[in-house]
Amino acid sequence: MPGGRLTQQERQCIATGLADGLSYAEIARRLGRPTSTISREVARNGGPGDYRPQQAHQATVQRARRGTPAPPRAAGVPDGAVEAEIIETAVRSGLPRMTARVHVDLLLSEDGRRTAAELTRRLKVSPASVSVAVNFLVEQGYVRRERDPQRRRDIYVVDDEAWYHSIAISSRQTLEAARAAMAAAETLGLDTPVGQRLARGGTFLERVIQDMMESADRWRGLLT
Template identity: 80%
Template sequence: MPGGRLTQQDRRRIAAGLTDGLSYAEIARRLDRPTSTISREVARNGGHGGYRPQQAQQATAQRARRGTPAPPPRAPRAPGTPDGSAEEEIIELAVRSGLPRMTARVHVDLLLSEDGRRTAAELTRRLKVSPASVSVAVNFLVDQGYVRRERDPLRRRDIYVVDDDAWYRSIVLSAQRTLDTARAATATAEKVGLDSPVGQRLSRTGTFLERVIEDMMESADRWRDLLA
């Protein structure tokens, strides 16, 4: 029943939802439970990639038999910082938009940091992952313009920063790459001949992409002051 303990059937449905790529919020809606119940259940039983319903059921039964005390309270969050379930939901949305899960975790951790700054060592410690995983994630984020890299000259280490201009910068980089694709399509169309079906298709594609990107950049420039 809603609000009661999770049953073994509930846990099977959670596992099935994770396999299908559903967000915690969607799984919670289907089970008529709070999103925090689902995120807490998954987090304490192997995490998103390691959740197993049978083991989760057994672990819950063992905790109930030995009367496991409540977990210690979390450290206080900075004012305005989302709670754990909200953070997981943001990560899920980023993954569904195409970001690799580790990259999404790193990006969200940076976004939710009080000053938008972390070192690689801090990210490794906070996310409990290998330095190599963090390196791959931050390199992708820097390449896409979501994050910029600063050098700490005193301690000779990199600091990764999400600043107010990050979203504008990422749009500009994405737009430039799409514009390069549009121009390549137009150039290829001219080579194969604008009177051929292939040439006409590529020409239309190039023109469409170029016009859309021009409109997008005008809009980004017009609203950039909102990030200041």
């Protein structure tokens, strides 16, 4: 595994990987570098939506010549590498990268509130991309939408209750699938191999989801 500073060629490979939608872990594997090296590199140089290999290399060379570290972050502002790692975790869990970026930006904002214009400006992406991501997050209960009547705009909010609502929505969707499987089992016949398989799977999912919602209801008070 190579050590030391990233080369200009490696930075170009990072940019190519980001453009191709690769995860930091995959880019790191291809370069033989730790994932944390890639996430820090991207976070320090514009983030995944604005990473430029040539500028990143020049900035690193200039810092080395001056013998000074990168500018310190303000108190209370999450480190860029930490933010990048959270995004990667969300992507690995199944969220599209843009949706994960929007969600994490909201999560790490001081008051958990952003307008569409703020998200567009901060993430350096199109309003359409933000709209698609936010709509998904609202549908899944991760974010709620508030209306600003004075300025006629939507404000997107992440609060503590969002964790509960996201679990509730996901549970309802899984429960629907479980009950559909059990209904199909009855139609096909509970004495057939396929019917038995669907019945067992549906019953398993139903019981697990019921337990999950009981647990969510029991511990909901921790969020308030």
